[in-house]
Amino acid sequence: MEHIDFSLVDWxxxxxxxxxxxxxxxxxxxxxxxxxxxxxxxxxxxTGNPEWKRITKFWMTLFGVNFAIGVATGIILEFEFGTNWSxxxxxxxxxxxxxxxxxxxxxxxxxxxxxxxxFFGWNKVSKKFHLLSTWLVAIGSNLSALWILVAxxxxxxxxxxxxxxxxxxxxxxxxxxxxxxxxxxxxxFHTVTSSYVLSAVFVIGVxxxxxxxxxxxxxxxxxxxxxxxxxxxxxxxIIITGDGSAKNMAKYQxxxxxxxxxxxxxxxxxxxxxxxxxxxxxxxTILDKQNISLKIEIPSLLSxxxxxxxxxxxxxxxxxxxxNAEHNILSYKERSDKGKxxxxxxxxxxxxxxxxxxxxxxxxxxxLNENYPHFGYGYYAxxxxxxxxxxxxxxxxxxxxxxxxxxxxxxxxxxxxILAKKDKLEKKRFILYTALWSIPLAYIAxxxxxxxxxxxxQPWVIQDILPTIAAVSQIKSTSVxxxxxxxxxxxxxxxxxxxxxxxxQIKKGPETELxxxxxxxx
Amino acid sequence: xxxxxxKFYYQGFKNMTVGKKLWAIIVIKLIIMFLIxxxxxxxxxxxxxxxxxxxxxxxxxxxxxx
Numbered sequence: 001m002e003h004i005d006f007s008l009v010d011w012x013x014x015x016x017x018x019x020x021x022x023x024x025x026x027x028x029x030x031x032x033x034x035x036x037x038x039x040x041x042x043x044x045x046x047t048g049n050p051e052w053k054r055i056t057k058f059w060m061t062l063f064g065v066n067f068a069i070g071v072a073t074g075i076i077l078e079f080e081f082g083t084n085w086s087x088x089x090x091x092x093x094x095x096x097x098x099x100x101x102x103x104x105x106x107x108x109x110x111x112x113x114x115x116x117x118x119f120f121g122w123n124k125v126s127k128k129f130h131l132l133s134t135w136l137v138a139i140g141s142n143l144s145a146l147w148i149l150v151a152x153x154x155x156x157x158x159x160x161x162x163x164x165x166x167x168x169x170x171x172x173x174x175x176x177x178x179x180x181x182x183x184x185x186x187x188x189f190h191t192v193t194s195s196y197v198l199s200a201v202f203v204i205g206v207x208x209x210x211x212x213x214x215x216x217x218x219x220x221x222x223x224x225x226x227x228x229x230x231x232x233x234x235x236x237x238i239i240i241t242g243d244g245s246a247k248n249m250a251k252y253q254x255x256x257x258x259x260x261x262x263x264x265x266x267x268x269x270x271x272x273x274x275x276x277x278x279x280x281x282x283x284x285t286i287l288d289k290q291n292i293s294l295k296i297e298i299p300s301l302l303s304x305x306x307x308x309x310x311x312x313x314x315x316x317x318x319x320x321x322x323x324n325a326e327h328n329i330l331s332y333k334e335r336s337d338k339g340k341x342x343x344x345x346x347x348x349x350x351x352x353x354x355x356x357x358x359x360x361x362x363x364x365x366x367x368l369n370e371n372y373p374h375f376g377y378g379y380y381a382x383x384x385x386x387x388x389x390x391x392x393x394x395x396x397x398x399x400x401x402x403x404x405x406x407x408x409x410x411x412x413x414x415x416x417x418i419l420a421k422k423d424k425l426e427k428k429r430f431i432l433y434t435a436l437w438s439i440p441l442a443y444i445a446x447x448x449x450x451x452x453x454x455x456x457x458q459p460w461v462i463q464d465i466l467p468t469i470a471a472v473s474q475i476k477s478t479s480v481x482x483x484x485x486x487x488x489x490x491x492x493x494x495x496x497x498x499x500x501x502x503x504x505q506i507k508k509g510p511e512t513e514l515x516x517x518x519x520x521x522x
Numbered sequence: 523x524x525x526x527x528x529k530f531y532y533q534g535f536k537n538m539t540v541g542k543k544l545w546a547i548i549v550i551k552l553i554i555m556f557l558i559x560x561x562x563x564x565x566x567x568x569x570x571x572x573x574x575x576x577x578x579x580x581x582x583x584x585x586x587x588x
Contacts, residue, residue, distance in 0.1 A: 086567035
């Protein structure tokens with residue numbers, strides 16, 4: 001890794017970020033709206049009230065638009081693995097293969113089969129079978145997300161695998177360790193619950209528009225009640241899983257945790273800065289240090305968040321870079337040396353195997369296995385230490401905006417639920433406008449969650465094992481730049497199409513003749 | 523049975539209200555993704571440059587250890 005084309009690394013990262021962020025514009029609404037629709041249809045089957053069918057069908061149409069436009073946008077990410085990130089694709093071996101294959105099969109059978117019944121089956125299959133299909137679409141789409149998130153969690157916390165030096169691939173030794181790793185489970189629940197919150201905000205926001213226009217009041221209020229209850233319940237789940245994410249981060253990705261908190265000097269009773277302004281510290285010539293001003297802190301909260309103990313020591317960036325013997329933290333220099341030994345041992349092992357020298361091969365393999373947990377640090381032996389520290393302002397602000405918006409959504413759910421129950425919501429125009437304008441905020445919060453997760457773990461593609469500089473393919477950066485702009489155009493086009501079709505469907509509103517037909521049928 | 527399934531899908535697609543525009547978008551998207559992007563812009567780097575898995579593994583090891 002003497003000569004690194006940083007332009008190639010940066011463009012490959014930018015392209016992946018662009019496609020992942022665009023892909024994520026479509027996914028969360030599918031995950032959450034599917035459950036909201038299932039609850040609405042359950043109400044219809046339970047009560048027999050045709051208004052619920054009308055409500056269900058309206059939201060199902062918006063679900064269909066989002067699903068159709070978003071479907072397969074994630075496959076682009078797999079294209080990029082093979083072209084731009086070939087070292088990484090090879091190195092992860094079968095770890096990704098199994099979860100993604102299961103995802104493909106589940107998505108096909110559960111979503112593709114039952115989604116047809118959900119859309120085409122009204123009045124053709126029994127009410128109960130139709131309802132079952134709707135629930136299976138919701139469960140299926142969420143289970144599809146499970147496998148992708150398991151694969152992502154493995155990159156954050158590589159578990160259940162063993163590195164094979166003959167093939168240069170990580171091989172899965174325990175599928176259950178991969179599936180049920182603490183990071184995977186928490187990541188899945190945190191991500192899907194955040195999607196539920198986004199969907200609840202979407203339903204409330206669109207319903208608020210109807211109330212602002214004095215249209216479809218019953219439809220809008222019923223939708224708001226379902227969505228606000230759904231949003232409130234899932235918001236509390238998101239707080240629990242968010243807490244789990246913080247604990248996992250502190251334990252397995254301490255640099256991400258320190259960066260997210262702009263914590264340079266580790267300490268006991270570490271406070272949490274609720275808000276603050278970062279400014280570059282010009283006196284620190286080694287690290288790109290940020291000072292924090294205008295901050296509001298909650299004493300000891302960071303220690304409690306990380307280790308459930310107010311007295312717990314939370315390591316800072318200085319501890320992680322320079323080491324801290326008292327708290328058993330190796331310095332980056334020590335980890336780089338060990339990583340370098342691992343890399344050199346891999347080369348020695350391969351040469352010894354080629355020449356048939358088994359004793360040298362075995363000795364090299366022992367050294368490789370001993371130092372493998374530090375493998376990725378070997379690429380930074382002679383590099384600037386700042387390359388091992390993620391972008392602090394981006395991680396710091398993203399986290400705070402995401403959490404702040406999360407509390408805004410909880411307040412919104414509570415207020416609209418109370419007002420809708422008291423039948424006073426349509427008069428509160430400020431609240432209705434707030435609900436409407438919260439739709440883009442929900443998308444911003446959802447995307448920022450991924451920014452914290454992914455920017456915060458830089459430079460790692462696989463935590464501690466493989467950095468981006470070693471994961472990229474040796475291709476021309478100009479070709480990555482071309483496809484970056486191609487994707488930008490395509491995805492922007494898809495987004496515009498989605499918004500236009502969605503808006504036209506929302507303006508049409510729920511079917512007006514449905515209730516009359518339903519009364520005639522009944 | 524097969525006839526019924528065919529009829530179910532046929533009528534479903536025929537009666538879709540938002541369908542035509544959406545299907546046009548889906549078809550165009552899939553053509554762009556699989557017939558243009560995948561074929562011309564996203565070849566699998568290792569598969570197109572090396573014939574065997576052994577060659578691919580050796581190349582990646584060389585990349586990781588140089």
